[in-house]
Amino acid sequence: MKIPGARCAIAFLFALWAWSAQAAPQRIVSLLPSLTESVCALGQCSRLVGVDRYSNWPASVQKLPRVGGGIDPNIEAIVALKPDLVLMAESSRAAERLQALGLKVLMLEPKTHEQVQVVIAKVGQALGLPPAKAEQVWKEVDAGVSAAASSLPEHARGIRVYFEVNRAPYAAGESSFIGQTLKRLGAGNVVPAELGPFPKLNPEFVVRANPDLIMVGQRNVQGMTERPGWQRLRAVREQRICIFNSDDEDAIVRPGPRMADGARLLAQCILKHSSAAPTSPGGAL
Template sequence: MKRLCLVAFGMMIAIASAQAQITLRDDSGQELRLAHPARRIVTLSPHATELLFAAGAGARVIASVDFSDYPPEAKRLPRVGGYETLDVERIVALKPDLVVAWGSGNPPAVVDQLRGLGLPLFVSEPRSLDDVATSLQILGKLAGAESSANRAAANFRQRAAEIRSRYSTRPPVRVFYQVWDQPLMTVNDAHLISKVLNLCGGINVFASLSALVPTVDVEAVLAADPEVIIGSEEAGARSDALNAWRRWPRLAATKRGNIFQMPPDIMVRHAPRILDAAQIVCDLLEHARANRPAQP
């Protein structure tokens, strides 16, 4: 009888262990296996930090990169460098059981190096609003916070649907989104920023370019003649970059006073606050519609 109980107990342990194991593919298509939910997570981008905190797993994040400043608790995390200048030795010394990398932001060679050192690594690269919700769920699962992550994802999807139903069928507005001024950079239709513009009834004038974050010239912007120009505060802080467009009075955005700055961070981080950015963009495009000249 005692032997039978031991066998049964061993089977229960084996079943519980199997249930705790996690196997999935990250946003780069690589398979990741964890023996148990992660307890020591290092994030290599501000957006990954925000996603984990929003998923209810912030207590398991032990370090991040420069500019990981939201929520406020994230400011107290130890740093492992910048997202492009990562300190591999520091990351390894922290003994993480999960590293969350940024697909288009971290140097590929460093990501490969970390993976080669045997660190469990998940590449995060949300490209749509639904990807943000899915990322919440996946990271929540990896960190053992599925219930709170699923709630956060459901709330995000509901809010996105409400914004979409309110604005996506409004008259279209042609938009140039300025990521940076020197060189002049924008986004194509695969970028999440472009998806936000679409959500609000905006049309990205450079949607068809092949690069995710392409470089363009002033002449191309003038030829596209956007009705609205939007940039982040960082992009407008250097030599008053956004206001420089006012030198072309025939440009539709200049003529109608539709040159706008966005608050920093929320538009460029692929995390739940992107919907705060979406609401601001939708309001700006409504303003631009109201600025249209009356039809004869």
């Protein structure tokens, strides 16, 4: 009868996992909103002791100390919080300085759906959580995106979209997580994958592409339609522009656990304007 031995093995593994959980970081500073949201989606908001100035979801993190931004973090403020883990973007230039001060740093910056799944798993691993927890979070995100896609009728598919993420203008290309969501919703993207996830465009590019629908956040819409040639755009002429408020824009442009919310908002925009979209492919004016 080997049951007692099996029970001992199970008890040992449980004790080992419990020890790992205790040894996992308990004081976390996050310098990227999507990473802040990932920590909270994993049920570990209570471990956060400081966040960047842009982290605002869930509401509880708004009470935490602010330590600057990902580009300009307040090093002294971070050190004063005595974190045992700092989460930050790979593009941040502050990592070496923080590491030189003895802080543990984990750099993550997802740009695609696949990378978001990996990042959630890595954050969960860093926090000492069982892999199943991160897997469950991702399954819920993925299912939410699929549900948003299923909510759209066939006539809403094929609409050609331009999504502006910054007034430079930077756009969400086909290869970005936003572009991947649009594809799953059955929408076309006027910014091809070969230009990169979030390319900076010449405004004339958009004039030539002539999208059926424009999506933009309220923070970036000012002056958009005043660009040379943009008054001739089909989307502008027919007032097919979705302007997202700041809260909705955050859900859409952050590659993290709220991507399902972002997909739902994109789907609502597409459905609202799909009846007026042409059935044939768009093109130059």
